[in-house]
Amino acid sequence: MVKARKYVVKNTFKGLPKREDYEIVEYELPALKNGEILVKVEWVSVDPYLRAYNARYPTPYDQFSYQVGLVEDSKDPRFPVGTRVVSHKGWCDYCIIDTNDTKSDAGKVYKLPNLKGLSNSLGVGAVGMPGATAYFGFLEICKPKAGETVVVTGAAGAVGSLVGQIAKIKGCKVIGFAGSDDKVKWLEEIGFDKAINYKTADVAAALKAAAPKGVDCYFDNVGGEISSTIINQMNDNGRVSVCGAISSYNDANLPKAPILQPSIVFHQLKIEGFLVWRWLDRQPEAFAELIKWIHSGQLKPREHITEGFENIFDAFVGMLNGENTGKAVVKL
Numbered sequence: 001m002v003k004a005r006k007y008v009v010k011n012t013f014k015g016l017p018k019r020e021d022y023e024i025v026e027y028e029l030p031a032l033k034n035g036e037i038l039v040k041v042e043w044v045s046v047d048p049y050l051r052a053y054n055a056r057y058p059t060p061y062d063q064f065s066y067q068v069g070l071v072e073d074s075k076d077p078r079f080p081v082g083t084r085v086v087s088h089k090g091w092c093d094y095c096i097i098d099t100n101d102t103k104s105d106a107g108k109v110y111k112l113p114n115l116k117g118l119s120n121s122l123g124v125g126a127v128g129m130p131g132a133t134a135y136f137g138f139l140e141i142c143k144p145k146a147g148e149t150v151v152v153t154g155a156a157g158a159v160g161s162l163v164g165q166i167a168k169i170k171g172c173k174v175i176g177f178a179g180s181d182d183k184v185k186w187l188e189e190i191g192f193d194k195a196i197n198y199k200t201a202d203v204a205a206a207l208k209a210a211a212p213k214g215v216d217c218y219f220d221n222v223g224g225e226i227s228s229t230i231i232n233q234m235n236d237n238g239r240v241s242v243c244g245a246i247s248s249y250n251d252a253n254l255p256k257a258p259i260l261q262p263s264i265v266f267h268q269l270k271i272e273g274f275l276v277w278r279w280l281d282r283q284p285e286a287f288a289e290l291i292k293w294i295h296s297g298q299l300k301p302r303e304h305i306t307e308g309f310e311n312i313f314d315a316f317v318g319m320l321n322g323e324n325t326g327k328a329v330v331k332l
């Protein structure tokens with residue numbers, strides 16, 4: 001018998017999630033049935049959607065999330081012992097996965113792509129859901145052209161830092177907004193043409209100075225007032241990819257932001273939201289390209305690593321508070 005631990009969400013969050021909203025449950029895993037695998041979890045992801053989706057699920061529920069793990073026992077010949085898998089089984093140290101389970105909206109378990117020597121943690125980051133989000137959400141919706149000006153918010157995070165670097169690969173001028181001077185410094189080191197600390201700058205004036213000819217593409221990770229300010233500086237036929245709205249995930253009531261309709265109409269903007277699942281069947285294409293760019297040095301994924309099962313909650317809240325530069329992951 002294998003003893004396992006998992007985080008159970010006990011409460012619907014109010015504001016920033018609190019430790020007492022979670023309980024760590026220890027239990028014994030049952031024997032494997034046909035079509036099941038036993039996985040020792042190695043990397044767990046903490047992501048903004050864990051906060052954003054909380055109100056949709058009646059409590060208690062097991063904290064879902066992406067994870068990378070090693071198959072230690074198997075009753076499915078497609079996943080032999082020793083295989084590394086990516087699943088959405090969440091914050092736990094051991095789990096049993098039904099390989100045919102399609103219940104999770106986040107998709108079925110799959111084999112970790114061949115990362116050709118890169119860290120397996122990238123399976124929940126640059127070569128996982130956040131990587132696919134940056135790749136498809138930017139390229140398919142913004143359809144950037146070389147020479148265009150691209151703005152990214154949440155620029156030093158998992159998705160934003162990849163979007164900015166992909167935009168540079170495509171020959172664009174890239175401006176990023178992030179929440180600290182250290183993040184700004186790193187973004188300029190990895191090739192952003194300009195990075196701006198949105199907590200200390202006059203956002204409208206700083207953007208006007210950085211993009212005097214206006215903005216062609218905006219990849220929106222945060223929503224709220226800063227997004228309205230950016231959209232109000234867009235050029236004719238500009239494209240906005242709305243990826244998320246982390247500035248409001250802890251708010252019970254949505255904050256007000258300046259009106260956008262005049263800019264949308266006069267500049268004939270296209271504003272489109274997306275969920276990365278739209279391109280699930282094309283995920284291997286994104287992963288192959290992202291791995292190639294990382295190996296060639298054109299894409300530098302950074303990770304903010306927390307160690308230990310007991311520290312997953314702190315890593316989650318830390319990410320919501322902006323402590324991460326790059327992808328926030330937990331090593332078990």
Ligand SMILES: NC(=O)C1=CN([C@@H]2O[C@H](COP(=O)(O)OP(=O)(O)OC[C@H]3O[C@@H](n4cnc5c(N)ncnc54)[C@H](OP(=O)(O)O)[C@@H]3O)[C@@H](O)[C@H]2O)C=CC1
Pocket residue numbers: 047048049052129130133154155156157158159160177178179180183221222242243244245246247248274275276277319320321322323324325326327328
């Ligand atoms: N549509 C889709 O399919 C998907 C959407 N997403 C969305 O993409 C966005 C980025 O996710 P991800 O890259 O994983 O997370 P990040 O790695 O970017 O981590 C979250 C970051 O958000 C920033 N942040 C926190 N509060 C605020 C605030 N009030 N205003 C502005 N920024 C804030 C912090 O950076 P800072 O220090 O700069 O404030 C923090 O580091 C999220 O909105 C997420 O929900 C992610 C995956 C898929």
Ligand SMILES: CCCCCC(=O)/C=C/[C@H]1[C@H](O)CC(=O)[C@@H]1CCCCCCC(=O)O
Pocket residue numbers: 048049052053064088103104105106129243244245274275276277
């Ligand atoms: C305004 C809220 C926007 C939230 C955007 C966001 O971060 C979305 C993330 C999803 C992404 O499209 C693909 C995912 O895996 C994320 C959602 C996962 C849903 C979990 C469902 C739980 C389950 O069925 O097990």
